[in-house]
């Protein structure tokens with residue numbers, strides 16, 4: 001959470017008044033196009049040219065990152081999503097429509113756009129006041145993802161009339177799944193947690209990583225946990241205590257299952273209850289005593305990779321003497337990095353310039369040109385082109401993005 005007080009630095013009433021006029025001019029410029037754009041919006045994203053100089057965005061509290069996500073992967077998904085929206089719309093769906101409109105504007109010939117309509121819609125969210133205080137681009141990104149997910153679920157929900165759920169072709173490119181695997185160091189048995197976590201941004205931990213590969217390795221780094229109840233060691237122990245044939249059958253059925261969504265103690269309690277009901281049972285065991293605690297290796301792994309990686313570099317830490325401070329440690333970003341048989345290309349960055357109390361966000365965005373050979377196929381591919389630096393309404397071509405102070409990092413694969 002890094003505050004952006006850039007907007008307030010302008011300070012004086014005069015400047016604010018000027019900003020007001022400016023905002024109005026931009027808005028009316030935008031409104032002239034609205035009818036036309038909104039209509040064509042529902043057609044498709046095919047007409048979009050991702051190789052145009054991006055439009056600047058009037059500072060509305062960290063909306064600058066919108067430029068960084070206006071890349072083919074995300075836009076193609078968003079446009080498919082909004083095509084399914086019709087009739088009475090929910091807040092989440094209105095947010096998606098507004099966002100699609102902004103994505104269209106950012107890849108049009110407009111020089112400057114105003115995202116205040118999007119902010120107005122987001123302000124109806126109960127979490128908004130928190131965001132407003134923080135003025136943080138990562139928080140805003142998360143908030144948008146929450147609404148997109150909601151709209152996606154509403155659209156893909158089970159259709160009673162059709163007796164099936166509607167399915168969109170594309171998935172949110174930021175979406176990825178992580179799973180947890182636990183291996184007991186005593187019995188060597190490993191089992192997966194059934195719980196699949198769905199996430200949109202990866203944490204880039206500056207204390208352990210300087211490159212994206214190191215950040216991914218750190219997320220998937222195995223950790224040792226002591227005093228962990230090993231279900232398999234405990235079940236083997238029960239097998240020695242409860243020896244009736246019917247009891248052994250029950251225990252074996254638990255031993256052969258590999259996925260559990262309850263904690264080991266709850267499962268063991270259930271097993272023992274079941275074992276105690278068997279006729280002829282001689283044993284009465286306290287479930288607590290059946291829990292064998294072991295040293296285990298716990299590993300989170302990425303079960304499904306995203307099409308667009310978004311890394312969130314946590315630069316704010318609480319210092320014992322100085323309170324909240326910003327970490328200025330640089331990150332080193334390769335233009336490409338391979339993972340899971342795919343090549344990912346650095347496509348955008350949001351950098352925070354300043355300290356923990358005030359500062360300003362600058363976005364860097366690379367444009368993409370459609371690979372002509374793929375233009376007729378369903379799976380379009382894109383080639384990387386120019387870099388642009390976007391500081392609010394100012395947009396300028398640049399040779400290299402200023403990557404050191406990256407706060408949000410985006411990599412795409414096509």
Ligand SMILES: [Zn+2]
Pocket residue numbers: 184185186187188189230231232233234294
């Ligand atoms: Zn074990």
